[in-house]
Amino acid sequence: MSSRRLIVVLSATIAAACGSAGPSEMFPAADLARMTWSDVTNRARGSTVRYAMWAGDEARNRFYQGPAADALRRDLEITLTIVPLADTSDLVSKLVAEKAAGLDRGSVDLVWINGANFRTAKQAGILWGPFVQALPNLQHFDPVAFRHDFGTSTDGLEAPYEQAQFVIAYDMARIATPPATFAELRSWIHDHPGRFTYPAIPDFTGSSFARHFLLHSGEAPPAAFAEHFDAALYARASRPVIQSLHAMKPYLWRKGETFPATLAELDRLFVNGEIDFSMNYSPTFASDKIARGEFPASVRTFVPDDGTISDYSFLAIPFNAPNPAGALAVINTFMSPSHAIMRAHAMGGLFPLRLEHLSEPDRDAVDALPRGPATLPLATLATRRIQDAYAEYVDRFERDWRTEVLQR
Amino acid sequence: MPAIRAAAPRVLALVAVATCALIPVGTVLVGSVASRWYWPAVIPAEWTLRAWNYVVSGSGGIGGALLTSSGLALVVAALAVALAVPAARVLALHTFRGKRVVLFALLLPMLAPPLAAAMGLHAVFLKAGLADSFTGVVLVHLIPAVPYATLVLTGTFSGFDPDWEAQARTLGASPWSVWTRITLPAIAPGVALAGILAFVVSWSQYVLTLLVGGGRVLTLPLVLVAFQRGGDEAVAAALSIVFVAPVLLLFALTAPLFEDA
Amino acid sequence: MTPTRPRIAAMLLPALLVVIGLFGLGMFEVLQQSVGLGVPVPRESTGPTLSYYAAVLGDREIHASLGLTLWVACISTALSVVCGVGLALGLRHGRRAKRGVHTLLQAPLALPHLVVALATITVFAQSGLLARAAFALGLIDAPAGFPVLVNDSAGIGIILSYAFKEMPFIALVATTLLARRGDGHDEVARTLGASPWQRFRHVTWPFLAPGVGAAGLMIFAYVFSAFETPFLLGQPYPAMLPVVAQQRFMSVDLADRPAAMACALILTAIAAVVVRLYLAAAGPAAGRERPVLF
Numbered sequence: 001m002s003s004r005r006l007i008v009v010l011s012a013t014i015a016a017a018c019g020s021a022g023p024s025e026m027f028p029a030a031d032l033a034r035m036t037w038s039d040v041t042n043r044a045r046g047s048t049v050r051y052a053m054w055a056g057d058e059a060r061n062r063f064y065q066g067p068a069a070d071a072l073r074r075d076l077e078i079t080l081t082i083v084p085l086a087d088t089s090d091l092v093s094k095l096v097a098e099k100a101a102g103l104d105r106g107s108v109d110l111v112w113i114n115g116a117n118f119r120t121a122k123q124a125g126i127l128w129g130p131f132v133q134a135l136p137n138l139q140h141f142d143p144v145a146f147r148h149d150f151g152t153s154t155d156g157l158e159a160p161y162e163q164a165q166f167v168i169a170y171d172m173a174r175i176a177t178p179p180a181t182f183a184e185l186r187s188w189i190h191d192h193p194g195r196f197t198y199p200a201i202p203d204f205t206g207s208s209f210a211r212h213f214l215l216h217s218g219e220a221p222p223a224a225f226a227e228h229f230d231a232a233l234y235a236r237a238s239r240p241v242i243q244s245l246h247a248m249k250p251y252l253w254r255k256g257e258t259f260p261a262t263l264a265e266l267d268r269l270f271v272n273g274e275i276d277f278s279m280n281y282s283p284t285f286a287s288d289k290i291a292r293g294e295f296p297a298s299v300r301t302f303v304p305d306d307g308t309i310s311d312y313s314f315l316a317i318p319f320n321a322p323n324p325a326g327a328l329a330v331i332n333t334f335m336s337p338s339h340a341i342m343r344a345h346a347m348g349g350l351f352p353l354r355l356e357h358l359s360e361p362d363r364d365a366v367d368a369l370p371r372g373p374a375t376l377p378l379a380t381l382a383t384r385r386i387q388d389a390y391a392e393y394v395d396r397f398e399r400d401w402r403t404e405v406l407q408r
Numbered sequence: 409m410p411a412i413r414a415a416a417p418r419v420l421a422l423v424a425v426a427t428c429a430l431i432p433v434g435t436v437l438v439g440s441v442a443s444r445w446y447w448p449a450v451i452p453a454e455w456t457l458r459a460w461n462y463v464v465s466g467s468g469g470i471g472g473a474l475l476t477s478s479g480l481a482l483v484v485a486a487l488a489v490a491l492a493v494p495a496a497r498v499l500a501l502h503t504f505r506g507k508r509v510v511l512f513a514l515l516l517p518m519l520a521p522p523l524a525a526a527m528g529l530h531a532v533f534l535k536a537g538l539a540d541s542f543t544g545v546v547l548v549h550l551i552p553a554v555p556y557a558t559l560v561l562t563g564t565f566s567g568f569d570p571d572w573e574a575q576a577r578t579l580g581a582s583p584w585s586v587w588t589r590i591t592l593p594a595i596a597p598g599v600a601l602a603g604i605l606a607f608v609v610s611w612s613q614y615v616l617t618l619l620v621g622g623g624r625v626l627t628l629p630l631v632l633v634a635f636q637r638g639g640d641e642a643v644a645a646a647l648s649i650v651f652v653a654p655v656l657l658l659f660a661l662t663a664p665l666f667e668d669a
Numbered sequence: 670m671t672p673t674r675p676r677i678a679a680m681l682l683p684a685l686l687v688v689i690g691l692f693g694l695g696m697f698e699v700l701q702q703s704v705g706l707g708v709p710v711p712r713e714s715t716g717p718t719l720s721y722y723a724a725v726l727g728d729r730e731i732h733a734s735l736g737l738t739l740w741v742a743c744i745s746t747a748l749s750v751v752c753g754v755g756l757a758l759g760l761r762h763g764r765r766a767k768r769g770v771h772t773l774l775q776a777p778l779a780l781p782h783l784v785v786a787l788a789t790i791t792v793f794a795q796s797g798l799l800a801r802a803a804f805a806l807g808l809i810d811a812p813a814g815f816p817v818l819v820n821d822s823a824g825i826g827i828i829l830s831y832a833f834k835e836m837p838f839i840a841l842v843a844t845t846l847l848a849r850r851g852d853g854h855d856e857v858a859r860t861l862g863a864s865p866w867q868r869f870r871h872v873t874w875p876f877l878a879p880g881v882g883a884a885g886l887m888i889f890a891y892v893f894s895a896f897e898t899p900f901l902l903g904q905p906y907p908a909m910l911p912v913v914a915q916q917r918f919m920s921v922d923l924a925d926r927p928a929a930m931a932c933a934l935i936l937t938a939i940a941a942v943v944v945r946l947y948l949a950a951a952g953p954a955a956g957r958e959r960p961v962l963f
Contacts, residue, residue, distance in 0.1 A: 055469060055631065056638025058462050084469045084626055084634065089919055094530075094539070094622045096923065100707075101534040107624055120923065194813060200905035202916070258820055258904040264639035265820075272447035272796030274812045292640070293443030293456055406906050407730065421759030422773075424752075425837065429776035432788035432833070435798065439791060447796040447812060448804045491687055494680035504677055508948055513685060515947070517692040519887065520940040521894035521911055524933035527918060528698030529691060531707070547691055554688045612781040615896060615915075629783065633897075636787065648784045659775040 026105070026322060032134045037332075040134070041076065043325035048079040050323075051110040051330065052091050055084030059288070063346040068339065076329055083108055088117045095126040095318050106320035109327040114313040115150040115204070118158055119391050121316065128317040128324055130156025135328070137335035140353040146312050151226065151390030158314035159331050162343075163352035164281040165381050166208055166308035169374070173298040174276055181304045182216050186248065193251045195276045199266050200259035200406060201398045208309055208388075209279055213241045214397055215389060216306050222386040229392035238397060246405045259406070271295060281311070283381055284348030287372020300374045307386040312352065337362045344369050351378060433652065439645035459642035463650060469626050474650070476542075477627040480617075481610040483546050488553040488606035489561075489599055496561030501570060518555040525551060526619040533620060540622040548620045549610040556609055557602040564598025604662055608655050696937065703930035708923070721927040725935070733907035741824040741899070741909060742892040745831040750885045752832065753839025754877065758869070760840070761847055771844075777837045782830070786898045789830040793818040819902050826902035827909070835888045842884045843877055850876060883951035890943040893936060910936055 025043065032040075049072075055061055061082070069080040085091055091111055098106055113121065121127050132138060133156055146160035147153060168185075170178045179185040189196045199206030215222040219237035224230075249256025253275050260266045263280065270278035271294065280286075289295035315334065317327045333339055340353050341362065351366055358366065371377070388394075439445070440459050442452035463470055499510065517525065529548055530539060538544035572594070576586045592599075614629040621627070628651050636644040702708050704717035725731055777785075792798045800815035809815050819826030854876075858868045899909035908916070914936060917929035 054634070054638075056634035056640070058635075058640060058643060061469070082469070083624060084631070087637075087919070090618065090622070093919070097531055097534050098539075101531070103534060103537075107540055107622075124923070202920070254817065257822060258906075260820070261900070261905050262637060262639075264637060264641075267639050268641075268794075269796070272812060274447075274796050292458065292642075293454060294639075294641070296444065296446065402906075417759040421756050424756055425760075425773050425840075429773050429837075431792065432780055432785050433776070435788045435791045436784060448801045450798065450801045450805055491684040495684035498677050498680045502677060504674065510681060510685065511948055512941075512944055513689050515944045516937075516941055517688050519890035519894060519944055520692075520937045521896070521914070521933060523894075523896060523911065523915055523918070524699055524937045525692050525695035527930065527933060528695030528700075528702075531698050531702070532694050547687075550687050551691050551695075554684050558684060608779070612783075614783065629781075632783070644787070648787065652780055652784055655779040655781075656776060659779040 026320075026324060029129045029131055029324070032131055035134075037134065037136055040325050040328050044076060044078060044323075044329035046077045047323050047326040048081055049109045049326040049330050050081045050083050050107065051112075052083040052085050052088075052108045053112045054088060055082070057347075059347045063343060067342055067346060068334075071339070071342070072330060072333060076333070078326055078329060080330065088113055089120075092117050092121050092124075092126070095121065095320075096124045098320060099124065099126050104320050105322055106318050107322070108318050109321040109323045110330055111316050111318060112161070112313060113158060113316045114311060116391070116394070118149050118154075118314065118316065119152045122152060122155070122157060126319050127157045128319050128321055128327075129158075131317065131324075131328060132156040132159050135159060135332045135335065137332050140335060140337065140357050142354055145310075145387075146314070148226065148387075148390075149314060150311065150388055151392070151394065154314070158316040159335060160312045160352065161315045161331075161334055162313045163310065163350045164313065165283055165303070165310040165350055165385060166205075166212070166279065166281055167283050167285075167301040167303055167376065167381075169270070169278040169280065169286045169295075169299055169301045170276060171270075171296065171299050173296070174273075178302045179304065181306050182212055185304065186244070189248060189251050192276070194253055194255070196251075197253035197256075197259055197266070197269070197275055198279065199263055200261060201401050203262060205263050205266075205279055205281060206259070207394070207398055207401075208281070210245060210401055211389060211394065211397060212306075212308065213245065214238060214393070215309070215386060217241050222307065222389075225389040225393050226387045227390060229390050234393060234396060238400060242400050242404050245401065246408060249405065267294070282348070283350050284372055284375045286374035288348055290372065290374060295374075297373070301376055303376060303381060303384045305384060307384045309388045310350075310381075310385040311388055341365050341369070348372065348375070350381065433649075433656075436645045436648045436652075440642055440649055442642065442645075456642070459640075459646040462643055463646045470628075470631055470647070470650075473626045473628045473631045476625060477611055477629075478654075480542070480545060480549065480625070480627065481607045484549045484553050484610035485603045485607040487546070488550060488557040489603045491550075491554050492557035492561050492602060493595075493599070496558050497565050499558070500562045500565030500568070514555045514558055517551045522552065522613070522615045523619075526616045530619045530622075539620065540624040542625055545617055545621045545625045548616045549613055551616075552613075553606040553609045557606045560602040560605055561595070561598050564595050564602075568594055600662060604658050608658070611651075611655060696934075699930045699933055699937075703927055703934050705927050708926050721931045725928050725931045730907065730913065731910070731932070734910045734913050737824060737903075737907050738893060738910045741827050741831075742889050744824075745828045745835065745892050746885045746889045748828065748832040749835035749839050749888055750881060753836045754843050754874075754881060756836065756840040757843030757847060758873070760844060771841075774837045774841055774844075777834055778841070780834065782834060782895060783897045783901075785834050786830050786901045789826055789833070789902060790819055793826060793829065795819075820904055822904060824899075824903060824909070827899050830898050830902055831888070831892055838888070839881060839884055842880055846877055846880050847873075879951060883947050886943055886947040886950060890940045890947075893939055893943070 051064070053060070053064065061084075064080070064082055072078045072080050088111065091108065092113075095106070095108075132154070138159070141160045149158065168178070179188045198209045201207045201210065214237055215225055217237040217240065220233060224233065252259075253269065260269060266275075267278050267289070269275045278286075282288075283301065286295055286299045286301050290297055290299060315331045317324055317331075321327055337353055337358055340351060343349070344351055344366075351369065355363060355366065389397075438452065441455050441457065443454040443456040443458070445452035466472075495514075498504075499507070526548065533539040533541075533544045538547070568591075572590050573586050576590050577583075581589070612629065613627070614633060617625060617627050618630055621630075628647065632644060632647045632651055635647060698707070703721055704719065705721060706717055790797065794800070795815045795817060796812040797819075800809065800812055803809045803815060817825075818829070854872050855868055858872050863871070894911060896911040896915050900912050900915070903909055903912065910932065914929050914932035917925040917932065920926075920929070
């Protein structure tokens with residue numbers, strides 16, 4: 001580790017031990033209405049922002065500790081400190097406990113969050129905001145797409161940041177043409193017993209995979225599941241889907257007697273030829289793994305014609321963030337075209353910004369982004385995109401899957 | 409032939425021990441430099457230093473985690489031994505009412521699920537302002553570390569003869585002299601062993617550090633699990649080696665102590 | 670010169686205070702939350718309730734989980750004891766290799782369970798190293814042809830992983846005991862014409878039983894409490910009890926929290942029973958074992 005890095009680590013540790021360093025004051029979110037954006041950046045200038053983020057990805061860690069942090073220091077004199085997390089739900093549990101204990105000054109300014117974690121956080125009242133309306137770079141994002149997160153309305157408590165879309169991976173050396181629709185996938189599974197599986201719920205990706213069958217059940221178009229919960233619709237749509245998932249079990253890997261617990265396990269089975277498909281929320285995951293030597297070079301991804309779920313991930317500010325102004329400034333920077341382009345170069349992923357609002361040079365830069373051999377073009381992904389279901393559908397479906405499919 | 413018949417079980421036993429000892433380390437070592445190691449290849453198709461480059465570069469919090477793990481384990485070991493020595497002496501050399509209860513109280517925290525106490529202590533520490541702090545994690549690591557150290561030292565003290573101390577005192581030695589010249593040298597191997605065990609207990613903790621440290625006290629096991637869950641097997645393997653190497657070294661260097669203490 | 674009671678108490682107090690104080694504080698909080706107090710979950714009434722315990726004890730998943738955990742704990746312990754004692758007996762004679770063997774036996778003790786679990790997957794999975802060797806030898810022609818040893822319904826992978834680590838521990842305990850005792854009794858029995866099995870059953874085993882039995886109880890308790898190994902090597906359903914408790918605790922649905930606490934308390938109660946049995950079994954030698962269980 002270079003001595004410079006060592007110094008950064010040590011000073012961050014000392015700073016953390018002594019409390020936050022630099023000018024940073026807490027203020028209530030309601031004050032935002034009376035502040036201009038330059039007020040925010042003035043408060044943020046020269047401060048330290050602690051960003052809690054999942055640390056299990058090498059490229060992500062390198063990017064945020066390197067180019068992203070450097071850019072923030074250069075442009076806003078902000079020091080970005082990463083708080084590594086093994087799982088965002090750890091931080092959510094911690095914040096809930098902190099709120100219950102009345103801890104008004106926390107240790108994290110910014111957190112990468114989405115989905116069920118956001119819902120828990122919002123319900124428990126542990127987020128600072130609403131703040132999204134104050135961010136100048138919000139214009140780059142499609143408002144409809146981020147009004148809801150996993151079916152929960154965001155209410156301005158989290159800002160869109162990265163976008164993901166569910167894709168399925170296969171090996172060209174083993175399968176010439178993948179199934180074109182989910183129905184065709186189901187027939188494929190019947191015709192090739194033991195060659196497919198998905199991670200067990202409560203795994204996030206496994207849950208999404210199963211949920212596609214609910215959204216494409218035919219009872220109603222996928223959009224009908226997006227805004228609110230209709231118990232009658234759920235009952236009508238879920239029953240045949242759960243039954244068919246249960247009927248599918250004997251044709252799965254290990255005759256459905258067990259399911260892999262994690263995506264890591266699923267990928268291991270895929271790579272070793274025990275199953276023929278893998279799946280992931282990042283459209284570039286296969287290209288990344290090919291580059292890292294974890295997938296063979298013949299792996300490609302596809303998205304069934306009926307469409308797959310696309311979700312944003314978000315940035316939120318804990319209720320007891322010591323430096324909300326800094327967090328706001330960092331969030332806005334992360335939503336900027338320059339950061340998004342830099343991030344796409346470093347980490348791949350789906351480019352989340354609206355192309356129409358970009359300047360000419362930015363749009364050219366996006367076009368010029370390297371696309372790995374296994375990554376689908378943006379246009380393809382955009383035309384096969386459906387919105388995720390309202391949170392209550394997800395909960396019920398997960399519970400029904402565990403009792404009716406897994407445990408029977 | 410009787411000589412071979414006598415040797416056979418020993419050879420078998422040696423092979424079994426070597427297997428237990430070396431295979432896990434061997435597979436993890438190879439996994440850390442393997443690339444494209446799919447079925448049915450028994451040896452990897454390609455080799456790479458990507459994982460080790462990343463680990464050595466220290467990014468991803470690995471350097472910091474190493475520092476934290478070491479510092480934490482050293483403090484825990486020192487404290488655990490300091491607390492354990494008087495307690496072990498009493499347990500080994502004297503009988504008293506309630507001894508069974510004391511033993512029970514020491515053994516239960518060692519064998520009960522660490523998750524249970526950690527879940528409860530997290531909430532308690534929050535109110536006391538100890539959550540997410542190095543101090544909080546030190547305290548929580550002491551829960552398994554002190555019983556281990558006490559058990560080891562109890563064994564040590566049971567072979568210790570307090571008459572030597574009595575003799576030295578009748579000859580006019582001061583209590584401090586007695587301690588440094590008679591007692592300490594006699595129990596030194598046991599103290600070293602207890603310290604090492606306490607060190608390794610702290611070094612290996614996952615659940616306790618995760619829950620009470622809240623991710624702010626980042627130790628090697630936490631980083632290891634994050635990478636393992638993320639599916640990067642090579643980096644997880646390299647981190648496993650970094651995780652295990654100091655412990656193996658400590659145990660190898662102090663193997664004689666296991667016999668003497 | 671026996672020290673006075675207060676002096677004994679003073680020497681014990683620091684260690685006890687730290688261990689019992691912290692552990693007790695933690696368990697008290699767990700107890701509170703398991704009856705519904707102090708949890709940020711919407712509830713109808715405000716007093717303590719046993720409803721979470723009732724729900725947990727009546728849960729089919731918990732029953733299956735408890736059964737699996739008992740099975741894995743018993744078999745792991747038995748396997749470790751049998752193989753560990755066998756190992757110790759096999760290594761009994763032969764002075765030269767003594768030190769080297771002792772050192773070699775430390776290695777598995779030094780490996781954390783997490784790493785051993787990961788290695789178990791690498792070696793024993795259907796597409797793991799053993800299977801690949803079998804394929805190279807022409808014994809099987811696809812991963813599916815290799816027996817299911819990890820993520821299986823009987824917990825074989827979990828048992829293998831635990832036995833791997835705990836067998837050297839038992840071997841060390843047995844070796845130490847045997848070394849202390851020497852070969853005298855065994856020699857006498859042999860000159861009287863006893864067979865090896867008779868010598869073991871009537872001379873050696875009764876001597877080893879208390880120490881080895883006590884160490885075995887420690888292993889049993891540990892298997893009931895550990896989380897990483899069954900998470901990596903087990904099935905999603907039924908999962909071992911520590912995994913179920915952990916999953917409910919980490920569940921995003923905070924309503925699961927009291928149930929998780931109840932599970933944790935039940936597990937601790939089981940550990941307490943085992944410790945009690947251990948103290949009874951080990952008798953005066955209690956507390957002399959040097960466990961290496963991490």
